[in-house]
Amino acid sequence: MANTLPVSDEPSSHPVHDRELEAFRTEVRDFLDRVRELTSHASGRSTLERGRAYLAARFDAGLGAIDYPVENGGRGLDRRYTEAFRAEVSSRGFDLHASGFGIGLDMCLPTIRDQGSEDLRARFLRPGLRGDDVWCQLYSEPGAGSDLAGLTTRAVRDGDEWVVTGQKVWTTGANYADFGILLARTDWDVPKHAGISMLVLPMRQPGVEVRPLNQMTGVAHFNEVFMDGARIPADWVVGGEGDGWRMAVALLAHERSSIGSGGGRQPIPTDRIIDLARSAGRTAGPLVRQDLARLVTGTRIIQWLNLRQGIHPSIPKLWRSAQGRLASQVTSGLAFPGGAAWLGDPMGTTEPGDFTSADGSHWSYGICDSRAHSLGGGTDEVQKNTLGERVLGLPREPAPDRGLPFSQVPKNA
Numbered sequence: 001m002a003n004t005l006p007v008s009d010e011p012s013s014h015p016v017h018d019r020e021l022e023a024f025r026t027e028v029r030d031f032l033d034r035v036r037e038l039t040s041h042a043s044g045r046s047t048l049e050r051g052r053a054y055l056a057a058r059f060d061a062g063l064g065a066i067d068y069p070v071e072n073g074g075r076g077l078d079r080r081y082t083e084a085f086r087a088e089v090s091s092r093g094f095d096l097h098a099s100g101f102g103i104g105l106d107m108c109l110p111t112i113r114d115q116g117s118e119d120l121r122a123r124f125l126r127p128g129l130r131g132d133d134v135w136c137q138l139y140s141e142p143g144a145g146s147d148l149a150g151l152t153t154r155a156v157r158d159g160d161e162w163v164v165t166g167q168k169v170w171t172t173g174a175n176y177a178d179f180g181i182l183l184a185r186t187d188w189d190v191p192k193h194a195g196i197s198m199l200v201l202p203m204r205q206p207g208v209e210v211r212p213l214n215q216m217t218g219v220a221h222f223n224e225v226f227m228d229g230a231r232i233p234a235d236w237v238v239g240g241e242g243d244g245w246r247m248a249v250a251l252l253a254h255e256r257s258s259i260g261s262g263g264g265r266q267p268i269p270t271d272r273i274i275d276l277a278r279s280a281g282r283t284a285g286p287l288v289r290q291d292l293a294r295l296v297t298g299t300r301i302i303q304w305l306n307l308r309q310g311i312h313p314s315i316p317k318l319w320r321s322a323q324g325r326l327a328s329q330v331t332s333g334l335a336f337p338g339g340a341a342w343l344g345d346p347m348g349t350t351e352p353g354d355f356t357s358a359d360g361s362h363w364s365y366g367i368c369d370s371r372a373h374s375l376g377g378g379t380d381e382v383q384k385n386t387l388g389e390r391v392l393g394l395p396r397e398p399a400p401d402r403g404l405p406f407s408q409v410p411k412n413a
């Protein structure tokens with residue numbers, strides 16, 4: 001892969017650097033022109049297939065891992081280049097990042113890049129970045145969501161393999177994933193945070209059963225995952241045995257910053273809601289105008305928060321979550337009675353949740369889906385607890401089980 005541009009950690013407005021950045025933008029625009037066909041709805045291929053084709057082309061063009069080290073298949077470029085890429089993509093109406101590959105690209109792969117062994121990096125980064133492998137995140141369990149460290153999925157060493165037994169839930173994309181980043185308990189005799197390991201689970205094996213969960217949106221994005229004697233090679237541990245909590249937090253930081261900065265589930269876009277208000281003849285109403293102004297303001301605030309370096313990822317995530325709820329509430333009022341209809345609404349039905357094309361989706365899909373913003377990636381309450389404790393320095397929540405060996409912590413039967 002070509003690496004013709006300089007590596008630098010420090011953004012700079014030096015004229016040479018500006019010229020290099022402009023050359024990079026031109027490279028990105030040329031690439032996007034070349035792959036427009038691949039990403040088009042008109043191709044008739046599924047969202048996943050289009051995403052896979054796009055990612056392969058992007059990786060092969062040297063644009064799939066702009067900020068990854070060169071030895072891991074990347075370009076080793078700084079944040080200005082990833083931002084420039086993002087800006088070019090969004091200015092041309094592409095939205096492929098989230099189409100089934102976001103959990104790998106935004107969460108699992110950066111964690112393996114930063115924390116994984118050389119073998120894991122060599123095995124997983126390239127196929128993940130090219131879209132050859134799809135990833136899911138096996139964290140939440142029926143009894144461990146916000147209290148994630150209370151998880152009870154068990155991994156036991158058996159020769160040169162781990163054997164995994166337990167259940168996960170809410171697992172986005174598990175029904176088409178090749179690999180899952182798994183949190184499992186490997187030691188029950190130490191306090192709960194200390195006995196967890198992060199492993200890479202091959203999803204397509206007899207010990208793994210995936211059952212889709214149908215949502216009120218009419219689609220099944222989530223799944224239950226049952227593991228009964230599932231097998232994992234002994235060295236597919238990210239970070240090290242017992243170091244899973246630290247790995248889990250590192251991955252969650254990637255998840256929250258990706259959600260905050262525009263990855264994953266999207267609020268109904270403000271410009272579509274303004275179009276809706278226009279077509280409903282409602283733009284003169286003072287209350288409608290006020291709502292639209294709040295939406296425009298929220299959109300701007302989120303953009304500006306993302307320009308700030310070093311901001312705690314829970315802050316933009318909370319803003320995104322509030323924006324998602326507000327957008328849904330305003331849309332419900334404007335689209336009524338069509339907002340409640342599932343068929344025959346003005347947006348058509350081609351791709352649930354895809355508001356990027358004129359024939360995007362039901363308003364009702366976006367309205368129902370908006371409840372997920374304040375849950376996925378950690379609930380609003382948990383984000384606020386995190387900000388209170390880690391940013392404001394408030395006292396920590398009481399945790400009577402913190403020092404107890406996990407085997408002695410009272411649990412539901």
Ligand SMILES: Cc1cc2nc3c(=O)[nH]c(=O)nc-3n(C[C@H](O)[C@H](O)[C@H](O)COP(=O)(O)OP(=O)(O)OC[C@H]3O[C@@H](n4cnc5c(N)ncnc54)[C@H](O)[C@@H]3O)c2cc1C
Pocket residue numbers: 136137138139140141142144145146147169170171172173372373375376377378379380381382385397
């Ligand atoms: C769209 C979406 C996608 C998801 N994708 C995945 C995925 O791919 N992989 C995965 O592993 N998980 C996934 N999840 C699960 C998600 O991480 C959990 O739903 C979330 O962490 C909350 O856990 P819970 O549902 O068990 O709720 P609970 O933890 O039971 O919380 C119930 C309520 O209690 C509140 N609460 C709990 N503890 C506290 C506290 N200490 N202080 C204040 N309030 C508290 C919560 O805020 C919430 O309102 C997804 C969820 C959604 C909605």
